[in-house]
Amino acid sequence: MMEFSPCELGDVRRTKRLVKAAAQVLVRPDGTTPEQAESWGDCKALYRLMDCDDISFQAITSPHYERTRQSGDAGSVRLILNDTTEIDYDSKRRARGLGPVGRNTGRGFFLHSALMRDPVTKQVIGLAGQEVQYRTKKKGAKNSRRRDPHREQAVWGRLIDQIGSPPPGATWLHVCDRGADDYEVFCRAYRQRCGWIVRACRLNRQVISPSGDRMTLKEHLTAQPVRGRQSLEVAATLKRSARTAQLELRFAPLALPRPRVINAWIRKHAPSEPLAMWVVELAEIDPPNDAEQVRRTLLTSQPVETVEQAQQIIDYYAQRWAIEEYHKALKTGCQVESRYYETAERLERITGLLAIVAVQLLRLRHLADEHPDHPAIEVVPAQWIKTITKVRQRPSPRAPKINATTMTLEEFDKHLGGLGGHLGRKCDGRPGWQTLWRGPEKLLLILRGCEILRTKCG
Structure with a gap:
């Protein structure tokens, strides 16, 4: 490899x-x-x-x-x-x-x-x-x-x-x-000329508004106008029922001052001026009394001056x-x-x-997720597709024919999971990690057997 x-x-x-x-x-x-x-x-x-x-x-x-x-x-x-x-x-x-x-x-x-x-x-x-x-x-x-x-x-x-x-x-x-919501982390990214999108851990931290006033991050966000609204489907858990949450969008510039307690690295490398950044927040309106409020507060180095830029930061974090x-x-x-x-x-x-x-395993799965209709022949070895087509084709004349030439990544993912034990019923969803790993194991053993057979016969 x-x-x-x-x-x-x-x-x-x-x-x-x-x-x-x-x-x-x-x-x-x-x-x-x-x-x-x-x-x-x-x-x-x-x-x-x-x-x-x-x-x-x-x-x-x-x-x-x-x-x-x-x-x-x-x-x-x-x-x-x-x-x-x-x-x-x-x-x-x-x-x-x-x-x-x-x-x-x-x-x-x-x-x-x-x-x-x-x-x-x-x-x-x-x-x-x-x-x-x-x-x-x-x-x-x-x-x-x-x-x-x-x-x-x-x-x-x-x-x-x-x-x-x-x-x-x-x-x-x-x-x-939230684990990276730390002044030193921001400073190190800044020194390396890298940007950041970090979920805020503390809303009571002190920030500096564009007007120069010191206040908590929560107070700074509360003072901002609502820039948009959107809904979010919240899945049910053992402690809460499913619901559709209504969210408000806010964003604003701010500056992060040097903390009172510092170490030698901050003393030597931190910029003399407060660290400039932006904040983007999606917060639920009127959450149920028995449910925790849906709230995503993101600190970012990227300029956020429009709703489109704010949505891009949210989409980046969602990845x-x-x-x-x-x-x-x-x-x-x-x-x-x-x-x-x-x-x-x-x-x-x-x-x-x-x-x-x-x-390597993650790449193959993500290709099937993000580009399900992409031709498998352009990503997967041709011998794999040819072999899995023969192995997975059911003998019944009523069974749908598997076409190796037009097979998509989604279809290949399904057949590979089938080799690993995935039944492929409508209620089963997509193949899980364990069945996907067993599939290549069985496929590669079949390929190896075919290669040995060809060698002995030829």
Whole structure:
């Protein structure tokens, strides 16, 4: 696989082994290491590779990050979707070096990822950067660690610096949830010439209005006129019934002053003037008494002077769900939390391998989502389509004929899921992650059998 061939692991034989291992993992991403390896020799070689002290998580993943960052040209816009997920190996796991996760009841580490996406085509470009983080025991009073450089929230800013600046003429927008609502994060993005769209965590924070008055963010928004209204269908949960929420749109410029409690980095690098940005908010009108108000307050570096620009910021933020799908691909599709290695370092290395494999799986799914009518032959190998057409064609003369030439990505996705056990009934919806992973596994085994048969016969 070209994603791993540029890796510099100290020996070319290690790189070749990594490439072979990645190909085997892609055949069965949700399997264990012995299930993915084709022989005891392959399995033992991968174990040795994951145990090598000269190989790190960053050494395995860095070439992929670099390829991702080089995509695009002048005038292009890229969303960098940031989020953290817990890699929890369970509290009973005896692997050495793991730290507490969750409410300190599990053992594992945190994986902070930045997924790059084209906001127009919805194409997943790849990972722009990642960082593995371990939770440390906190010391001292609460106020004394608010600006601790080792606090968990600091990872958002560190990853922005790891990713760096966009190519000349390109626009990179870091799209983040509430965890990134931090003055230092904004400053680091500003220094890297990157934009941001961050969901506000605190509405009582102090901001400066264009007239120079200091007030809370909530007061500043309340003073703004309503610029538009729209409805939103809110799905039912165990605690609430479904409803149609009526939302009001407001937006305004503001400036964020330097906080009272700062650290050495802010003291050295923060701009002398308050940080200028805009705020866009969608807030529900008269929510039911037993329901929480729907409210989305977004802080952005992008100018928002019209309703159209405000709607674009909202649409950009709505694409953040793709990073959640990536986490599903990594955890459910690749079963990253089911790996049984003896040390945290080995678990980091296998996670680096699976992190890149998960991107490839996510790309195929998103293509079927965003371009369902696109001809499959332009994306999927022709031999795959030819084989799946023969395997999935039912013998009944009444069954609809499967045409390999005109097959769309949506149809290919459906047939691939069918190989994995998806029944395809109207009530079943689209294939899930697990059935999609079992489908390629079965298809590739069929292809391999056909290749062996051709070789023996020819």
